[in-house]
Amino acid sequence: MNKRVIAAVAAGVLALLGVLVLVVWAQGANDRAFEGAKLVSVVRTTDDVSQGASASDLAESTEIVKLPAESVPDGAVTDLDQIAGLATNASLQAGEVLLKSRMVAPGDRKGSTDVPKGFQEISIALDPEHSVAGSIKAGDRVGMVVSFEPKDSSAPQFTDFVLNQVLVTKAKTAIVGDKGEISGSMITLAVKTLDAERVAHSQKWGTVWLTLQNSDTDTSGAKLITAKEVVE
Incomplete structure (x- = not known):
């Protein structure tokens, strides 16, 4: 194997290592940002979700993330099993922490309140x-x-x-x-x-x-x- 081939292989290996280091660094970026904070796992939407979506439908549009406890709203869903059989009572935006108050029995409208007469x-x-x-x-x-x-x-x-x-x-x-x-x-x-x-x-x-x-x-x-x- 001549010197040019060896140099090319070495360059390729170094480039691959550089990519791997970057990936590992990026994966740990959030952990470093939250260093010292108490983290809790919650369900967060990754895509917009329409009103009436079932809990099973949400599996493809949500992820489990760890967030600082002080930034997590009351009633946050930590696992989709907690809302099995329920459906969203309003449309959800990507990036929204899923709340139990957003989930009701199919057909229920508890996520909104009727407007009183004259208002x-x-x-x-x-x-x-x-x-x-x-x-x-x-x-x-x-x-x-x-x-x-x-x-x-x-x-x-x-x-x-x-x-x-x-x-x-x-x-x-x-x-x-x-x-x-x-x-x-x-x-x-x-x-x-x-x-x-x-x-x-x-x-x-x-x-x-x-x-x-x-x-x-x-x-x-x-x-x-x-x-x-x-x-x-």
């Missing part, structure tokens, strides 16, 4: 910080807090509670990236006409927080807050 629906997009860590679901009651920064620089920024006990009719949450981050929630509210305008204006010009409320929530005592009231 209308409006949706707002919020990150986890502003939507109770992405835990809001259909049927919940929420309050809405809004902060505004006036264009007049002489006027103070202010925050106020603008709505209480608002019915959530739909909630699409828990879109999770490769590093375990939840990118946002889409919350649909049932409101009357004036409140729909308040929601739209707040989403456009202010910063919105939703609070999770129940029948025992005390909604009294709210007032317009500026920095002065915060430090008093």
Whole structure:
């Protein structure tokens, strides 16, 4: 075997080793990103899934991934056997952690709530910080807090509670990236006409927080807050 052949073979072997090293490094990238964090296994969608898909159908559109425990929403499915015989109650997006609340008996509509007579629906997009860590679901009651920064620089920024006990009719949450981050929630509210305008204006010009409320929530005592009231 001449020197050129030997050199070519050696180069090929080195290239193969380089590829193998790169693959091993890439496979360990997520583990390094999560180093020190407590990881839990959950089911995550790899493709968009239509409403009404059965648990058995999900086998081809999901994967088991390990994510930091603090980024995993309550009710996350850890194994498809947990939802055997159920079907999705809404369409799912690729990258979404599968929640037990998304699965119901075939034909059931528990993933959404009917709009009360005289009300209308409006949706707002919020990150986890502003939507109770992405835990809001259909049927919940929420309050809405809004902060505004006036264009007049002489006027103070202010925050106020603008709505209480608002019915959530739909909630699409828990879109999770490769590093375990939840990118946002889409919350649909049932409101009357004036409140729909308040929601739209707040989403456009202010910063919105939703609070999770129940029948025992005390909604009294709210007032317009500026920095002065915060430090008093």
